[in-house]
Every structure is written in structure tokens, then in C-alpha cells.
Amino acid sequence: MNPDILRERQNATFDIEKLTNILDGGAERTNRRREIREVLVLNDPDFDYGTPTSLPTMILKLREYGISDPVEINWYKSMYWGTGREALGLHYVMFLPTLYTQCDSEQFNKWVPLIIGTYAQTEMGHGTHLRGLETTATFDPATQEFVMHSPTVTSIKWWPGGRNPLFLPLIFLSIPLSASLFDLFLSGFALPTCSGIVIGDIGPKFGFDAVDNGYLKLEHVRIPRENMLMKYAQVKPDGSYVKPLSSKLTYGTMVFIRSLIVGNAGIVLSQCCTIAIRYSAVRHQSEIRAGEAEPQILDYQTQQHKLFPLLATAYAFLFAGQYMIDTYNRISGDINQGDLSEMPELHALSAGLKAFTTWTANTGIEVCRMSCGGHGYSRSSALPDIYVEFTPSCTYEGENTVMMLQTARFLMKSYRQVQAGQQLSGAVSYLNKVHHRVMAPQAVSSQLDLNLNTLVDLYEIRAAMLVELAAQSIQQESARGKCQEDSWNNSTIDLVRASDAHCHYMVLKMFRDKVDQIEDPGVHSVMSTLAHLYAIHGMGNFTGDFLQAGVLTGAQVPSVSKCLKGLLAEVRPSAVLLVDAFDHHDKMLNSVLGRHDGNVYEAMFEWARSSPLNRTEVHESFHKHLKPLQAKL
Numbered sequence: 001m002n003p004d005i006l007r008e009r010q011n012a013t014f015d016i017e018k019l020t021n022i023l024d025g026g027a028e029r030t031n032r033r034r035e036i037r038e039v040l041v042l043n044d045p046d047f048d049y050g051t052p053t054s055l056p057t058m059i060l061k062l063r064e065y066g067i068s069d070p071v072e073i074n075w076y077k078s079m080y081w082g083t084g085r086e087a088l089g090l091h092y093v094m095f096l097p098t099l100y101t102q103c104d105s106e107q108f109n110k111w112v113p114l115i116i117g118t119y120a121q122t123e124m125g126h127g128t129h130l131r132g133l134e135t136t137a138t139f140d141p142a143t144q145e146f147v148m149h150s151p152t153v154t155s156i157k158w159w160p161g162g163r164n165p166l167f168l169p170l171i172f173l174s175i176p177l178s179a180s181l182f183d184l185f186l187s188g189f190a191l192p193t194c195s196g197i198v199i200g201d202i203g204p205k206f207g208f209d210a211v212d213n214g215y216l217k218l219e220h221v222r223i224p225r226e227n228m229l230m231k232y233a234q235v236k237p238d239g240s241y242v243k244p245l246s247s248k249l250t251y252g253t254m255v256f257i258r259s260l261i262v263g264n265a266g267i268v269l270s271q272c273c274t275i276a277i278r279y280s281a282v283r284h285q286s287e288i289r290a291g292e293a294e295p296q297i298l299d300y301q302t303q304q305h306k307l308f309p310l311l312a313t314a315y316a317f318l319f320a321g322q323y324m325i326d327t328y329n330r331i332s333g334d335i336n337q338g339d340l341s342e343m344p345e346l347h348a349l350s351a352g353l354k355a356f357t358t359w360t361a362n363t364g365i366e367v368c369r370m371s372c373g374g375h376g377y378s379r380s381s382a383l384p385d386i387y388v389e390f391t392p393s394c395t396y397e398g399e400n401t402v403m404m405l406q407t408a409r410f411l412m413k414s415y416r417q418v419q420a421g422q423q424l425s426g427a428v429s430y431l432n433k434v435h436h437r438v439m440a441p442q443a444v445s446s447q448l449d450l451n452l453n454t455l456v457d458l459y460e461i462r463a464a465m466l467v468e469l470a471a472q473s474i475q476q477e478s479a480r481g482k483c484q485e486d487s488w489n490n491s492t493i494d495l496v497r498a499s500d501a502h503c504h505y506m507v508l509k510m511f512r513d514k515v516d517q518i519e520d521p522g523v524h525s526v527m528s529t530l531a532h533l534y535a536i537h538g539m540g541n542f543t544g545d546f547l548q549a550g551v552l553t554g555a556q557v558p559s560v561s562k563c564l565k566g567l568l569a570e571v572r573p574s575a576v577l578l579v580d581a582f583d584h585h586d587k588m589l590n591s592v593l594g595r596h597d598g599n600v601y602e603a604m605f606e607w608a609r610s611s612p613l614n615r616t617e618v619h620e621s622f623h624k625h626l627k628p629l630q631a632k633l
């Protein structure tokens with residue numbers, strides 16, 4: 001083991017295993033995750049990663065082991081495929097959940113065990129604006145079929161991932177009866193027997209190469225009436241339409257996957273922090289004091305300032321992901337029982353946190369890559385591949401700006417309710433104080449109050465102020481004679497800013513609540529330090545907001561920076577131990593820089609030598625192209 005990394009692991013001030021258990025949701029979950037990793041994947045003689053049979057093997061193994069929980073599927077897949085994506089991601093996280101949540105019992109029993117599918121909602125002309133989707137599904141009572149049709153070039157289904165060229169069970173969103181409502185259809189076409197279908201691949205992408213994203217054009221293709229997913233809405237044999245309790249129930253799968261993406265952003269950021277911090281512990285470069293040995297780059301304050309706030313953010317997002325999934329499971333359980341009262345809040349929370357966490361993690365991956373210098377740009381670091389695979393999460397499953405505006409819609413509605421004298425509960429209950437003006441900033445002392453509860457209060461006041469400012473912008477636009485829609489559009493910068501601040505407050509609050517639950521003194525101490533770092537770092541990035549909210553004075557601003565530097569120094573001794581607690585297996589990370597043993601250079605040389613370009617002393621292209629050319633010169 002590299003001596004630097006060995007030294008970093010001595011004198012631990014907290015129990016790493018206990019922290020890993022907290023991240024997994026308990027010791028039993030840690031044991032189960034490791035069982036899946038060690039027994040069901042690594043020590044499985046059929047484990048054949050990287051071969052053409054990998055995908056079918058994985059599917060059959062998941063079924064053989066009876067793994068159906070989304071988190072356990074993700075544990076298995078991420079061990080099997082490492083940090084990359086694979087062609088069946090969409091099947092597990094969108095196609096199957098749609099069948100689970102939108103099929104009636106007969107359809108469920110008929111389809112779920114049997115098929116692999118994709119989710120074809122987006123069209124060439126519309127990905128965000130679902131009410132603008134153009135694909136039609138027209139019911140023909142004479143034949144008891146729906147006629148599926150792509151009326152325009154912009155209605156061609158575009159992007160469905162994992163498009164299987166031969167058999168095409170897919171979930172469709174189409175406009176069967178009226179522009180405002182659309183429903184889900186399962187359309188199983190066996191190509192090429194089924195005429196009226198034009199299918200293909202949309203071509204090379206920025207990345208996501210393991211997933212074949214396709215296109216699908218339908219020309220009056222007929223499917224049985226029974227293929228409409230009929231849990232919430234039905235078309236009867238006589239053609240009568242039974243509307244769902246809410247038209248937004250059709251959107252349920254997107255809420256589910258957005259809820260998963262929150263935790264996934266934490267996982268991906270934790271992978272990158274593991275790579276960058278372990279590498280920064282073994283990389284020596286330049287000098288701090290003339291004549292002395294080159295220091296570990298982790299001892300540079302700027303390197304700590306790049307990485308330690310991201311380390312704190314990774315923990316914050318992992319805890320937010322746990323909260324999001326628990327909230328999703330609770331509310332979707334209520335929805336299943338017909339209680340839709342909290343559906344709007346679930347939508348607003350999942351949409352906002354999906355955007356907030358993916359935007360932050362997306363930027364953070366690049367900071368981790370650049371903090372590793374040239375070796376960070378090598379594919380051997382795994383950081384370029386992680387970035388390329390993660391960055392579309394800011395676009396898919398709800399484009400982030402649009403998602404933030406959905407959260408803003410909920411915040412504005414909540415603000416209006418408070419103005420009308422209603423008492424709010426849940427995540428927006430802090431807006432009650434705005435109405436009663438108890439949001440007045442506390443007496444701000446000359447010293448920065450570092451109590452975590454106080455910091456959460458300051459973030460709450462900041463969010464409330466920005467919500468109020470956005471609402472006032474809309475009111476001012478209306479007062480200028482603008483219609484409601486234009487008043488909204490002319491305030492969308494403020495609205496996104498308010499949603500961002502609301503999510504930031506929510507994430508810090510979840511972090512603080514999780515720290516409060518930690519009983520082990522050592523783990524509590526180090527997690528409390530990270531939560532403080534997360535809060536103070538955000539205060540440094542958004543100082544203007546806190547000044548504008550009156551919860552920070554100009555005189556206190558220097559102490560924010562001073563406090564931040566102190567917290568960076570406090571984290572430094574535990575940095576490697578804190579990434580060890582993420583418990584990412586070398587085989588999954590697949591990173592020369594992030595190896596657990598820290599033996600980076602030896603592994604990098606071996607990695608380079610294994611490159612296909614180094615198979616022969618002189619590359620064949622020399623003999624094929626250059627040598628004949630030289631002979632002519």
C-alpha cells in the first residue's frame with residue numbers, strides 16, 4: 001500500500017464502518033450490499049463483465065437472485081458495470097416501474113415477468129412540454145384497437161433508450177382523446193413483421209454510448225385496446241373514456257426516477273471525491289517551504305477548497321437521497337390508496353431536488369477532474385467517463401430549468417395561500433413566518449453564530465426572502481399591465497433563484513436532521529463538521545443573498561471566509577477516511593487514481609501498456625502508411 005495513503009488511515013477519529021452503515025441505512029443494508037457485490041457478482045463464476053453476453057447474463061442473474069428492489073438492482077448493476085451505464089438502465093428505472101404503477105392487475109400479471117422494454121415519451125419536437133406531444137392513439141370500436149400514428153415529423157418518437165431493434169415493447173405517451181389528456185400504452189411490435197413502423201438509431205451522442213437511443217415513426221399502427229395501461233384511466237369497449245383521479249398520475253414514473261436521481265447524484269459525487277481525494281493524498285508536487293520535500297497536493301489550501309466542500313456536498317446529497325426516497329415511498333403509498341393530497345408537494349420536491357443535485361454534482365465532477373491535473377484527463381482516472389455519463393441528467397427526466405420552475409410554481413401557490421391567511425405545513429411551512437413578519441432577521445451579532453441550527457435558520461430566511469422577491473416581481477409585472485403568463489415569464493430568473501434557495505435550505509436541513517440522529521460521538525463530530533462546511537461554503541458562494549436578507553452584515557463577511565478556512569483544516573486529517581466510508585470497490589470505481597491502495601503510478605504504467613496502441617513495438621500504421629511514403633521521398 002502507498003505509504004501516504006497508509007498514513008492517512010492511521011489515527012482515525014471516528015468509526016468508518018459505522019459511517020458506512022449510516023450511508024447504507026443500517027448495518028444489515030451494508031451487509032446486503034457487500035453480499036451482492038462480493039458473492040453475487042465478483043465471486044460468481046458466471047461473472048463475465050465486458051463480454052457480449054454480459055447483458056443477458058446480468059438479466060438472468062437478477063431474476064435468478066430475485067433482486068427487484070431499485071436500490072439493490074443499482075447495487076448489482078453498478079458492481080457489474082462499474083460507473084458506466086448499460087443498455088437496460090431504462091428498462092429497470094422507467095419501463096418496469098411504469099408497469100408496476102400504471103397497469104391494472106390483469107395487465108401486470110400478463111406483462112411484468114415476461115418482457116424487456118423502453119419508454120418512448122419524448123418526440124423530436126417535444127421533450128419538455130408533454131401537453132404538446134403529437135403522437136395520436138385513436139380508438140376504433142369496430143376492431144377494439146387503438147390506431148397509433150405519428151402525424152408529423154416532429155411527432156416521431158425520439159430518444160427512447162435501450163430500443164431493441166427486434167422486439168419493441170415500449171411505453172408510449174400519446175394523445176388518445178383530447179389534447180389535454182394523454183395516456184400510456186404498451187405497444188409490443190415484433191419487427192419486421194409489423195408494417196407501418198419506421199425505426200432506427202438517432203446517431204452518435206455526447207456519451208451514453210452503452211444505451212442505444214432510437215427513433216420510432218408510426219404509420220397507423222394498430223394495437224389492442226387492452227394495451228392501454230388502465231390502472232388509472234380506461235377506454236371501455238364502447239369507446240367511453242374513464243378519466244383518472246388526476247391527469248398527473250400519468251406522470252408518476254418521472255416523479256419516481258427524479259426521486260432516485262437525487263441519491264444518484266450523491267453517489268456519483270462520492271465516487272469522484274473518492275478518486276480525487278485519494279489521488280491528492282498520494283500526489284506530491286511543487287513545494288510549500290523552499291528546500292523541503294514536495295508536499296501532498298492535499299495540503300494545499302486551494303486543493304482542500306476545491307474538494308472538501310464537494311465531499312460535504314456528496315454526504316449532503318446522499319442523505320437528501322434517502323429522505324427523497326422515503327418521502328416518495330410514503331406519498332406514493334398514499335396515492336395508491338387514492339389520497340392525492342401530497343402529490344403536488346412530492347412533485348415540487350422531486351423536481352427541485354433533481355435539478356439542484358444534478359446541476360451541483362455535474363459541476364463538481366469537473367472540479368474533481370481538474371483537481372487531478374493531467375492524469376484527471378486520462379480515461380484511466382475514470383473521471384471523464386463519469387462526467388460524460390452523468391451530465392445528461394441535467395437534461396433528461398425533466399430539464400433542470402423547467403424542473404426548478406415547477407418547484408417555483410408550488411412555492412408561489414404556497415406564498416399566495418399564506419398571504420390569504422392559510423397555515424401551511426410540510427416543506428414550505430417556513431413561509432408562514434413571512435406572512436406574520438416573524439422572518440425578521442435575528443439580532444445579528446458581530447460574530448458569526450456557527451450553531452448548525454442557526455445556520456439552517458439563516459438559509460430558511462434567505463429562501464423565504466427570495467420567494468417573496470419572486471412573488472413581488474410577478475406582482476410588479478402585473479401592476480405594469482402584463483398578463484399573468486407574461487408576468488410569470490418576466491420573473492422566471494427570480495423564480496429559479498427562489499427554487500434554488502429553497503432546495504439549498506431543504507438539503508442543509510436534511511443534513512442537520514441526519515447529524516442530529518447520529519449517536520456515535522466520533523461519527524457525529526466529523527459529520528457535524530461537514531454539515532458546517534456545507535453551510536458556510538454555501539454562505540460564501542451566496543453572500544449577497546444573506547446580506548440582502550439582513551442575516552449577515554458586511555462586518556461579518558470576512559469571518560465567513562475565516563470560518564471556511566478553519567473548517568477545511570479541520571476536515572483535512574479525516575479526508576481519506578471520509579471517502580473510504582463511501583466503500584466504493586476498486587473494481588466498480590475502475591480508476592487508477594482512486595485505488596484503495598494508492599499505488600497510482602505502477603497501475604497507471606500498466607494501464608497505459610495495456611492500450612491497444614502498445615500491442616506492438618511499432619504500430620502497424622507505420623509499415624502500412626509511413627514507410628511506403630518514406631520510400632518515395
Ligand SMILES: CCCCCCCCCC/C=C\CCC/C=C/C(=O)SCCNC(=O)CCNC(=O)[C@H](O)C(C)(C)COP(=O)(O)OP(=O)(O)OC[C@H]1O[C@@H](n2cnc3c(N)ncnc32)[C@H](O)[C@@H]1OP(=O)(O)O
Binds near residue numbers: 161260261413
Ligand atoms: C439509489 C438508486 C439509484 C438508481 C439509479 C437511478 C439514476 C438514474 C439513471 C438514469 C436512468 C435512465 C436514463 C435516463 C433516460 C431518460 C428518460 C427520459 O428523459 S423520459 C422523458 C422525461 N421527460 C420529462 O421529464 C418531461 C418533463 N415535462 C413534464 O414533466 C411536464 O411537461 C411539466 C411538469 C413540465 C409540465 O406539465 P404540464 O404542462 O402538464 O403541467 P403544468 O406546468 O401546466 O402544471 C399543471 C399542474 O400540474 C402539476 N404537475 C405537473 N407535473 C406534475 C407531476 N409530475 N406530479 C404532480 N403534479 C404535477 C403542476 O404542479 C401544476 O399544478 P398546479 O396546482 O396547477 O400548480
Ligand SMILES: Cc1cc2nc3c(=O)[nH]c(=O)nc-3n(C[C@H](O)[C@H](O)[C@H](O)COP(=O)(O)OP(=O)(O)OC[C@H]3O[C@@H](n4cnc5c(N)ncnc54)[C@H](O)[C@@H]3O)c2cc1C
Binds near residue numbers: 120128158395405
Ligand atoms: C441521454 C438522454 C437520454 C434520454 N432518454 C430518453 C428516453 O429513454 N425516453 C424519453 O422519452 N426521452 C428521453 N430523453 C429525452 C429527454 O427527456 C428530453 O431531452 C428532456 O425532457 C428535455 O426536453 P427537450 O429535449 O425537448 O428540451 P427543451 O425543453 O426543448 O429544452 C431546450 C431549452 O428550452 C428551455 N425551456 C423549455 N421549456 C421551458 C419553459 N417552460 N420555461 C423556460 N425554459 C424552457 C429549457 O430550459 C432548455 O434550456 C433522453 C435525453 C437524453 C439527453
